[in-house]
Amino acid sequence: MKILVCISHVPDTTSKINFTDGDTKFDVNGVSFVINPNDEFGLTRAMWFKEKQGASVDVVNVGGPETEPTIRKCLAIGADNAIRVNANPSDSFFVAQELASVAKNGGYDLIIAGRESIDYNGGVVPGMLAALLEANFVNTCISLEVDGTTATAIREIDGGKETIKTALPLVIGGQKGLVEESDLRIPNMRGIMMARKKPLTVVEPTGSASQTETTSFSKPAPKGSVTLVPADNLDELISLLHNEAKVI
Amino acid sequence: MSVLIYAESDNGSLRKGAFEVASYAKGVADALGTTVTAVTVNVDDVAVLGSYGVSKVLKVSDDKLSKFQAKAYSSVIEQAAKAEESQVVILSSSTDSKYAAPLLGVALNAAVASNVVKLPKSTSPFVVERTAFTNKAFQDTQLNSAIKVICVSNNAYGVKEDNVTAVAEDFLPSIDAGNLEVVSIDKATDKVSIADADVVVSGGRGLKGPENWHLIEDLATVLGAATACSKPVSDMGWRPHSEHVGQTGKPVATNLYIAVGISGAIQHLAGINASKVKVVVNTDPEAPFFKAADYGVVGDAFEVVPQLIEKLKAFKSAN
Numbered sequence: 384m385k386i387l388v389c390i391s392h393v394p395d396t397t398s399k400i401n402f403t404d405g406d407t408k409f410d411v412n413g414v415s416f417v418i419n420p421n422d423e424f425g426l427t428r429a430m431w432f433k434e435k436q437g438a439s440v441d442v443v444n445v446g447g448p449e450t451e452p453t454i455r456k457c458l459a460i461g462a463d464n465a466i467r468v469n470a471n472p473s474d475s476f477f478v479a480q481e482l483a484s485v486a487k488n489g490g491y492d493l494i495i496a497g498r499e500s501i502d503y504n505g506g507v508v509p510g511m512l513a514a515l516l517e518a519n520f521v522n523t524c525i526s527l528e529v530d531g532t533t534a535t536a537i538r539e540i541d542g543g544k545e546t547i548k549t550a551l552p553l554v555i556g557g558q559k560g561l562v563e564e565s566d567l568r569i570p571n572m573r574g575i576m577m578a579r580k581k582p583l584t585v586v587e588p589t590g591s592a593s594q595t596e597t598t599s600f601s602k603p604a605p606k607g608s609v610t611l612v613p614a615d616n617l618d619e620l621i622s623l624l625h626n627e628a629k630v631i
Numbered sequence: 632m633s634v635l636i637y638a639e640s641d642n643g644s645l646r647k648g649a650f651e652v653a654s655y656a657k658g659v660a661d662a663l664g665t666t667v668t669a670v671t672v673n674v675d676d677v678a679v680l681g682s683y684g685v686s687k688v689l690k691v692s693d694d695k696l697s698k699f700q701a702k703a704y705s706s707v708i709e710q711a712a713k714a715e716e717s718q719v720v721i722l723s724s725s726t727d728s729k730y731a732a733p734l735l736g737v738a739l740n741a742a743v744a745s746n747v748v749k750l751p752k753s754t755s756p757f758v759v760e761r762t763a764f765t766n767k768a769f770q771d772t773q774l775n776s777a778i779k780v781i782c783v784s785n786n787a788y789g790v791k792e793d794n795v796t797a798v799a800e801d802f803l804p805s806i807d808a809g810n811l812e813v814v815s816i817d818k819a820t821d822k823v824s825i826a827d828a829d830v831v832v833s834g835g836r837g838l839k840g841p842e843n844w845h846l847i848e849d850l851a852t853v854l855g856a857a858t859a860c861s862k863p864v865s866d867m868g869w870r871p872h873s874e875h876v877g878q879t880g881k882p883v884a885t886n887l888y889i890a891v892g893i894s895g896a897i898q899h900l901a902g903i904n905a906s907k908v909k910v911v912v913n914t915d916p917e918a919p920f921f922k923a924a925d926y927g928v929v930g931d932a933f934e935v936v937p938q939l940i941e942k943l944k945a946f947k948s949a950n
Contacts, residue, residue, distance in 0.1 A: 396878050396898045400767040409764075420879045475733075476742065501878055503763050503770070507743045510701070510733025519811050520701065522730040525872065539873055540699075540816070541726050542824025549811040559879060564866045594742035598758055598771040603904070609911075609921050614930030617939050620910070621946050623926060628908045630830070630887040631854065631946075 391419035421497025458578035459570030479511035480591035509556035525560025648723035657684025681797030689802035741778035828857035837892015877902035895920025
């Protein structure tokens with residue numbers, strides 16, 4: 384089985400979010416970047432397929448040279464090959480088309496993407512990619528088993544979960560549950576050394592079109608201060624929630 | 632040329648999100664000088680959609696659509712959009728709608744904007760405001776495609792009543808389920824889901840162990856709320872991952888979010904930030920959650936929550 388894991392290079396979850404260039408660009412100053420958490424769950428599941436079922440695992444990222452440390456980390460975790468599409472990931476449709484091109488060229492059976500990236504939270508790249516490839520698609524995937532060309536996946540739904548039988552080629556939008564947090568791997572020195580020698584192929588974009596552009600960013604208005612209610616006067620809390628906040 | 636919505640349902644009943652999507656769509660339709668058409672799947676009674684601004688309903692009834700299938704459903708919506716020559720197609724931000732939206736976007740060669748929180752700032756060019764960086768920012772996005780697909784954030788625009796008469800007609804699209812079979816659905820029918828809830832009660836490490844979760848559940852029951860938890864709680868296996876709210880878990884955009892024994896890590900706060908009113912109960916007055924909350928009680932959950940439950944019961948029976 385040939386697996387492609389799509390990796391997004393995103394600000395660490397603790398990052399302060401600021402904008403620059405007249406509030407049109409994310410300010411990367413002082414921000415550390417990581418593998419998108421939803422992608423990392425998928426990558427870790429891919430490692431399981433590699434070790435237990437002999438799958439090969441490639442990773443792909445659409446981004447500039449600045450994303451290479453994140454890509455190398457994927458190789459250090461255990462991916463075999465990496466591909467970087469040398470382009471600014473301008474919007475979801477652009478990224479999905481570029482990923483589709485890499486996926487078609489590589490003849491992958493299973494493509495694992497994260498349900499959404501934690502930066503722009505679009506959540507549409509996996510679905511667009513599946514549609515462009517005319518592959519089966521399971522989103523919000525929390526469990527995946529593959530037997531030959533048959534796949535059994537569990538999808539999280541609002542208020543529960545759903546078990547799905549489908550076939551390869553398959554695209555999933557993965558999230559926590561594919562593996563547990565405790566299954567995530569911190570690259571060891573051997574992995575890091577080996578990652579330096581693994582192929583990281585840079586390909587130029589195919590000239591895909593974007594459909595959207597960001598005109599500006601803004602931040603939520605600062606919050607007013609909290610109203611504290613004494614623990615021995617909960618009637619006041621109920622009164623505030625009823626009369627002031629009008630939520631009960 | 633009408634604005635098309637997919638009015639989501641569950642077992643034949645329209646979901647709350649459908650009314651919010653209809654309300655939002657009416658606002659878009661007014662700005663564009665057109666009307667709202669809804670497409671429904673296996674819903675008998677659709678007249679109520681008129682109360683939220685829908686003029687026309689395309690009713691699809693087919694046993695092949697008894698379970699949600701993203702490909703089949705997106706194809707139904709696509710066919711409806713083509714029949715209506717819709718330039719704007721609007722869905723909710725439910726798990727199912729976000730599953731179908733990108734498939735629909737590719738089929739219609741349409742840009743997709745998810746997590747949209749406000750009516751378009753302008754319709755030519757078409758610019759919407761959406762949340763990004765897990766509610767830490769807003770992003771104004773211009774959609775340059777001829778057809779636009781929008782997923783409206785839950786609970787952001789709200790439900791707005793209207794008094795349009797919804798004219799229903801049967802719609803018979805071709806149905807393609809693709810090579811994907813839903814084998815089983817495991818869903819608690821007696822509990823409200825986090826996505827549909829008006830109130831969410833959430834517990835953190837301050838609860839000290841899963842055996843104390845009855846406090847959270849009882850408080851949720853009084854309020855008709857869904858239950859949720861912080862990341863450490865799901866990582867330790869006290870509660871299922873499906874209840875984990877926060878940046879890598881589920882986003883919560885509810886009217887009232889009550890956090891019990893949750894300190895308020897930045898990732899948690901990001902995930903619940905879109906909720907309208909936040910209440911925190913925590914022993915530590917320095918807990919970061921107090922900076923993000925509207926109302927706070929400094930106190931021990933094991934003392935505060937049982938009292939709160941009793942007082943809320945009394946309040947509920949009196950009101």
